[in-house]
Amino acid sequence: MRLRRALMKILVPIKRVVDPYAKVRSLPDGSGMDTTGLKFEINPFDEIAVEEAVRLKEKDPSIEIVAVSIGGAECEEQLRKGLAMGADRAILVETNDPLDSTVVAAELAALANELKPDMILMGKQATDDDNNQAGQMLAAKLNWPQATFAAKVERGDGIVRVTRETDTGDETLELPLPCLVTTDLRLNEPRYIALPGIIKARSKPLEKRPRMTSAAPKTRIVRMEAPAARQAGRKVGSVDELYVALKDRGAL
Amino acid sequence: MSKLLWIAFEASDAPAAAGFAQAVGLGFDLLQISGQPVTDIGADKVLSANLSEMPTSDGLAKAIAGVAGGYSHVGAVSSMRSKDVLARVAGLMDAAMVTDVVAAESPTRFKRPMVAGSILATVEVLSMPAVLTVRPAGFAKGDRGGSSSVESISLDATSVAKRLGASARGGARPDLTQARVIVSGGRPLKDAQTFESVIGGLADALGGAVGATRAAVDSGIAANELQVGQTGKIVAPDLYIAAGISGSTQHMAGIKDSKIIVAINKDPDAPIFEFADYGLVADLYQAIPELRAKIGK
Numbered sequence: 001m002r003l004r005r006a007l008m009k010i011l012v013p014i015k016r017v018v019d020p021y022a023k024v025r026s027l028p029d030g031s032g033m034d035t036t037g038l039k040f041e042i043n044p045f046d047e048i049a050v051e052e053a054v055r056l057k058e059k060d061p062s063i064e065i066v067a068v069s070i071g072g073a074e075c076e077e078q079l080r081k082g083l084a085m086g087a088d089r090a091i092l093v094e095t096n097d098p099l100d101s102t103v104v105a106a107e108l109a110a111l112a113n114e115l116k117p118d119m120i121l122m123g124k125q126a127t128d129d130d131n132n133q134a135g136q137m138l139a140a141k142l143n144w145p146q147a148t149f150a151a152k153v154e155r156g157d158g159i160v161r162v163t164r165e166t167d168t169g170d171e172t173l174e175l176p177l178p179c180l181v182t183t184d185l186r187l188n189e190p191r192y193i194a195l196p197g198i199i200k201a202r203s204k205p206l207e208k209r210p211r212m213t214s215a216a217p218k219t220r221i222v223r224m225e226a227p228a229a230r231q232a233g234r235k236v237g238s239v240d241e242l243y244v245a246l247k248d249r250g251a252l
Numbered sequence: 253m254s255k256l257l258w259i260a261f262e263a264s265d266a267p268a269a270a271g272f273a274q275a276v277g278l279g280f281d282l283l284q285i286s287g288q289p290v291t292d293i294g295a296d297k298v299l300s301a302n303l304s305e306m307p308t309s310d311g312l313a314k315a316i317a318g319v320a321g322g323y324s325h326v327g328a329v330s331s332m333r334s335k336d337v338l339a340r341v342a343g344l345m346d347a348a349m350v351t352d353v354v355a356a357e358s359p360t361r362f363k364r365p366m367v368a369g370s371i372l373a374t375v376e377v378l379s380m381p382a383v384l385t386v387r388p389a390g391f392a393k394g395d396r397g398g399s400s401s402v403e404s405i406s407l408d409a410t411s412v413a414k415r416l417g418a419s420a421r422g423g424a425r426p427d428l429t430q431a432r433v434i435v436s437g438g439r440p441l442k443d444a445q446t447f448e449s450v451i452g453g454l455a456d457a458l459g460g461a462v463g464a465t466r467a468a469v470d471s472g473i474a475a476n477e478l479q480v481g482q483t484g485k486i487v488a489p490d491l492y493i494a495a496g497i498s499g500s501t502q503h504m505a506g507i508k509d510s511k512i513i514v515a516i517n518k519d520p521d522a523p524i525f526e527f528a529d530y531g532l533v534a535d536l537y538q539a540i541p542e543l544r545a546k547i548g549k
Contacts, residue, residue, distance in 0.1 A: 023501065024367045033371065105343060130366045130482070133339040133349050136309070140343025145310045145413040148336045151476070161416065167332045167429075167485075169477055171418035173308060179413075185466075185483060186476065216378075218348030223374040227365060230508055233529035239542040242514065242532050251491045251512050252458070252547065 007062050008177075010053045011117035012087065013108055013134075014069045015043040016078045020127040026224035033128075033224060042078045044190075045123025047085075048183040051190040052153055053121050054086035060155070064088050066115060070107055072096050076206065084193045084201035092208045098217050105137035106215035112142055114212075117178065119160065124149055124182040135182040145175040149184040254359065256280035257323040258295070259316060259338065261306065263287035264430060265329045270294050270394020272327060272386050275356045282400070283319055285312070285407070295400040301407045306333075311411030313340035319405070320345060323381060325359065330385040330486065331429065342383035349383040350375050352486070354390035363390075368482040369505025389488030389509035425452075426461045428480065433460030434489045434510075436480055439467040440496035440536065447473045451495060454540050457547050463487065465503050481506035495536040499524025516540070 018024055019039045027034045042050070050067065057063040067082035069075040070093040079090040093107055112120060120139075125132035139146035147162035151170060154161045163172045165184050175181075236242045246252045256278045258269035266282055270293045273280040282295040289300040299319065306312070316337065320326045326341060328334040330352050342349040355363040360377040362384065428434060435458065437451035447468065455462045464474030466481055480487055482505040492510035497503060499515070499522055507513060508527070515528035516539050525531040532539060 018367070020368075024370050026371050033367070101339075101349060102342075102346075128367055130368070131349075131351055132335045133342065133351060136313075136336065136339030137343030137349075139310070140313065140340045145308075145411070146336075146340065147413065148309070149332055165332065165476055166418070166420075167477065168420040168427075169418065169475075172416045174414045174416055176412060186470075218377065218379045219350060220376045220378055221373045222361070222376045224366075224371045225374075227369060227372040227508075230513075230527045232526050233513075233531065235525065235531045235533065239532065239534070239539050239546065242530055243543065243546045245530055246491070246512070246514070249512060 007064055008060065008119070009064045009066065009115065009117040010056065011112060011115060011120045012046070012049050012053050012065060012067045012082065013104075013120070013122045014046045014050070014067050014075075014078050014082050015123070015126045016040050016069065016071055016075045017043045017126050017128040020044050026226055030223045030225050040074070040077070042081055043123050043126045043128075045125060045127070045183050045185075047190045048185070048187050049121040049123055050082045050085045050087060051188045052183060054191075055188065056153070056155060057086060066091060066117065068093065068108070068111060070095065070099060070104055079206055080198055080201055081193060083204040083206070084198040085191060087204075089204060090206040092206065093211055094208050095211050097211070098220070100217040100219045101131050101133035101137055102218045103215045104134045105141055106213045107211055108134070108138050109141035110212035112138070119177060120180045122180070122182055124184055135180055139180040142178070142180070144179050146180045146182070147173045147175055148182040150181050151184055151186045153181060153187065254278055254324045256325040256327055257320050258282050259326065259328040259334070260284045260290065261286065261328070261333055263290050264427070266290035267293050267394065267396070268329050268386065268388035268391070269327070271388065271391035272356070274394060275391050276325070276359045278325060278359060281323075283316065289402045291400045291402060292396045292398060293394055293400075294398060298400050298402045299405045300402050301405055303407065303409070307409035308411040308413040308415055309337045309340055310413055311409035313337050313344060315407040315409040317341050317344040319407075320381070325382050325384060327384040327386055329429075330387050334385045338383050338385055345381060345383070347381045347383045348377045348379055350377065351385045353384050353386045365505065368502055369508070370501060387486055387488075387509070425455060426459070428461045428463055428478070428485045428487055431461035431487070431489050433458045433491045433493075434463045434480070434487055435460055435493045435495065436463035436465065436497060437468055437474065437495050438465040438497040439471055439473075441468065441473055444473045450536065450540055454493065454495075454544055457544050458491075460489070460491075465497055465500070494524055494528070495540060497524055498522045499527060
């Protein structure tokens with residue numbers, strides 16, 4: 001008979017992103033994003049992942065939640081928020097190296113091999129690069145099953161059942177642990193954490209450590225520019241006028 | 253060998269290969285997972301797996317990676333499915349990846365939107381192979397004709413993740429990402445029934461698909477998979493009719509490649525009027541039935 005492990009460990013990767021609700025522009029010289037005066041936040045999809053992990057822990061207090069971020073010292077701010085939401089401890093893989101999804105997946109795979117989590121819960125994409133790659137790449141590296149675009153996560157005995165959104169509706173998958181789940185918008189609404197909560201979480205452990213791999217990025221952004229703007233058309237005064245205009249354009 | 257392997261999960265994903273292959277100047281083979289082999293889009297050969305059921309992503313990605321070795325590029329139409337599967341393929345192949353490609357400057361330089369479409373980035377691929385998901389609206393439609401040879405292949409796509417059940421909605425209406433006409437509605441449609449009769453009714457009269465804003469989906473009046481925008485579907489129909497939609501950045505990022513955008517909104521200051529080709533300031537409950545009457549259905 002196999003002994004069941006008393007503890008379940010969930011790893012939640014967190015990315016620091018520019019304020020997802022701000023209008024972001026490229027710098028005039030095309031070299032990057034103009035973040036002057038803008039706040040930085042937890043990637044909203046990662047925040048949903050933290051929330052989901054915390055909800056699972058509320059049902060089973062033996063769960064340990066480890067939040068991890070890769071990046072500069074400033075990422076500590078987002079990890080502290082994750083701790084305030086209910087993560088037990090945090091790890092900052094501190095680096096100023098250029099990162100792409102392949103580097104992030106390599107670093108997280110190395111960390112997962114050390115920490116041996118039962119589940120990795122992370123956002124489907126970051127709202128800055130909108131790549132939607134790192135989770136799937138990480139699952140591939142670990143050879144774990146994956147469920148992306150999760151709208152519902154239920155834990156069973158040694159498995160999770162995930163209802164995920166698809167192009168045409170939804171589907172429910174059953175995955176044995178360990179597995180990787182990426183979160184979509186409708187999974188939950190993250191709890192609000194007021195500043196005192198973040199300060200209180202300062203007593204929770206946050207470990208800083210260097211990178212574990214020498215993986216180099218396989219892509220590089222060479223230019224950022226404003227997308228071509230759509231030209232405004234004209235107002236029409238009535239349904240008649242609209243109908244005629246569309247007929248003339250051959251659109252009806 | 254510089255060559256593209258285009259992954260078509262279904263036959264309808266195949267034709268976009270031609271315009272993209274032409275833009276990057278590469279020949280291509282088509283790996284078709286299901287459906288009747290598409291032989292008239294200029295593929296050097298069609299590898300037809302002819303699976304009757306779509307495997308879950310871990311098995312499918314392993315099978316695709318097994319076929320993709322030796323190709324410089326692996327591509328597919330951008331969709332939730334292609335991102336799910338191809339990003340895993342990239343992980344298995346230790347490949348670079350670029351999602352949502354809208355233009356190609358060279359076989360290693362691509363343009364893609366980021367930050368909800370407010371920035372257009374040029375991404376350089378530093379090591380091959382490259383895995384790409386492509387938005388077809390950015391590329392010319394390739395000519396149809398000729399006849400590619402078809403090779404049957406057997407894919408071992410045994411998966412660890414088990415599918416317990418799936419729901420597909422939408423019925424007889426065309427798929428949003430392929431539709432020629434889309435009628436979309438926003439939060440002002442007061443409930444699911446009103447949404448279906450007003451928006452769905454006009455869509456049916458035009459033989460089009462139905463779309464919705466995130467606000468409409470979040471408030472429960474439209475189904476999730478109808479969401480159009482940066483976090484939903486990216487669409488590029490010939491005609492996009494937006495009814496009761498203010499035009500958030502998020503929503504506009506999903507529709508800006510439409511040929512003609514029509515906005516019907518009673519708020520004359522709605523931002524969507526800055527983008528729409530034809531704007532009608534009107535109550536949608538009056539304007540839409542009137543338009544339907546004109547169309548004569």
